[in-house]
Amino acid sequence: MLYLSQLLGAPVEDVHGVRLGKLIDVLATAQVGQSEPAYPTALLVEGEAEQPWRVPLQDIERYDHAVYLNIPQEQLIFSPPSPTDQEVSLAHDVLDKQVIDIERKKAVRVDDVCLSDDWQILGIDNSTFGLVRRLAPAWLLGARSQQTPATLIPWENVELIEPSRPEEAGEKTTPTLPRLSSGQLAEMHPADIAEIVHRLTPGQGARLIEGLDDETAADTMEEIDTDRQRHILENIQPDRAADILDAMDPDEAADLLAQLPEERAQELLGLMTPEESEEVQELLEYEADTAGGMMTTDYIALNQTRSVAEALEAVRANILENDVRIAYVYCVADETQDECHVLGVLSLWDLLIATPTQTLAELMETDVIAVQPDTDAQEVAEIMAKYNLLAVPVVSEEGILEGVVTVDDALDVLLPPDRRRKPTRMY
Numbered sequence: 001m002l003y004l005s006q007l008l009g010a011p012v013e014d015v016h017g018v019r020l021g022k023l024i025d026v027l028a029t030a031q032v033g034q035s036e037p038a039y040p041t042a043l044l045v046e047g048e049a050e051q052p053w054r055v056p057l058q059d060i061e062r063y064d065h066a067v068y069l070n071i072p073q074e075q076l077i078f079s080p081p082s083p084t085d086q087e088v089s090l091a092h093d094v095l096d097k098q099v100i101d102i103e104r105k106k107a108v109r110v111d112d113v114c115l116s117d118d119w120q121i122l123g124i125d126n127s128t129f130g131l132v133r134r135l136a137p138a139w140l141l142g143a144r145s146q147q148t149p150a151t152l153i154p155w156e157n158v159e160l161i162e163p164s165r166p167e168e169a170g171e172k173t174t175p176t177l178p179r180l181s182s183g184q185l186a187e188m189h190p191a192d193i194a195e196i197v198h199r200l201t202p203g204q205g206a207r208l209i210e211g212l213d214d215e216t217a218a219d220t221m222e223e224i225d226t227d228r229q230r231h232i233l234e235n236i237q238p239d240r241a242a243d244i245l246d247a248m249d250p251d252e253a254a255d256l257l258a259q260l261p262e263e264r265a266q267e268l269l270g271l272m273t274p275e276e277s278e279e280v281q282e283l284l285e286y287e288a289d290t291a292g293g294m295m296t297t298d299y300i301a302l303n304q305t306r307s308v309a310e311a312l313e314a315v316r317a318n319i320l321e322n323d324v325r326i327a328y329v330y331c332v333a334d335e336t337q338d339e340c341h342v343l344g345v346l347s348l349w350d351l352l353i354a355t356p357t358q359t360l361a362e363l364m365e366t367d368v369i370a371v372q373p374d375t376d377a378q379e380v381a382e383i384m385a386k387y388n389l390l391a392v393p394v395v396s397e398e399g400i401l402e403g404v405v406t407v408d409d410a411l412d413v414l415l416p417p418d419r420r421r422k423p424t425r426m427y
Contacts, residue, residue, distance in 0.1 A: 054079030194223035242271035292373030295403030
């Protein structure tokens with residue numbers, strides 16, 4: 001068993017026994033989290049005159065308290081002291097850094113990196129003994145210093161979250177995206193990713209979100225607390241922030257933008273797609289503690305003349321194309337119009353059990369429970385609870401459908417302020 005902490009600083013000798021310098025880093029492919037066995041791409045050796053050499057894995061003979069090469073010094077290749085874009089530095093990007101343990105869905109600190117005798121990267125050690133191993137001399141620990149740790153986190157279960165280059169130099173740098181090559185993090189539930197973000201530093205959390213795909217990032221942002229949401233949007237690239245906002249539900253995006261300084265919010269609105277930006281700006285005009293401030297403009301409105309089969313196909317298309325997932329279909333006279341009066345409502349359950357050839361007009365409930373945009377948020381929640389609704393339409397005084405309030409947002413109103421998912425708007 002080899003440990004990175006013991007390898008770093010180890011002497012390096014060439015095939016003739018000439019002392020070349022010391023080992024300063026182990027480089028590996030940036031594709032962390034792959035199921036195939038992972039091996040270092042090269043070792044970095046610092047010579048006596050501090051010149052760096054890059055030693056490929058095939059040029060290493062063995063390790064026995066020193067690294068022995070199978071080539072002479074003349075064949076060594078000078079190398080920049082930093083890894084390429086396709087590599088990760090185990091010394092700078094992994095050791096003593098936080099990584100994500102995909103299996104346990106949590107962020108952990110790396111106390112050591114474990115390699116096999118043939119240099120396969122086995123995983124990371126975040127045990128107490130890992131720290132002891134680094135502090136105590138090997139002779140004191142004896143054979144235990146070479147044992148596989150019981151808490152070894154396999155390399156294929158690791159996702160990196162630190163930037164690929166250290167930022168301790170003091171200069172302002174653009175955040176580097178984390179390497180999410182395996183896609184395992186993106187496959188986790190957004191609530192689990194959000195919990196990981198809460199356990200990271202604000203900068204790490206911002207970089208993690210920035211590296212996710214748009215949909216996953218949007219879903220995760222909706223699970224993150226207010227202060228962290230604000231920090232993320234303020235510290236990732238504006239174009240990237242706009243992409244994430246585009247993927248969010250309009251009401252969630254509006255609540256999030258309302259936490260930012262107005263100048264930053266306007267900048268991001270200008271970078272969003274025109275359609276999404278317009279919807280969000282309309283929602284920002286309403287007071288936060290009203291139905292208008294709670295509603296989303298993502299709903300499904302269909303002509304009352306449509307058949308059940310057509311309605312189900314439209315629902316399917318809305319889910320696939322626009323990710324609109326709502327419990328009711330609202331019936332109108334002309335769905336192509338921007339302003340429609342609500343004529344009736346059907347639940348998805350009603351549609352599923354109805355005859356495919358029936359029209360929505362035959363099935364819809366015409367006594368529609370609705371609220372107006374200025375209805376108090378508490379009253380909206382009480383109405384939904386009274387009538388056991390999963391969503392309630394928001395209509396103007398003229399009866400025009402403006403949006404819907406969903407049950408999750410209504411429940412938010414009933415929770416204590418410190419338990420609410422929705423933040424309090426700044427404006």
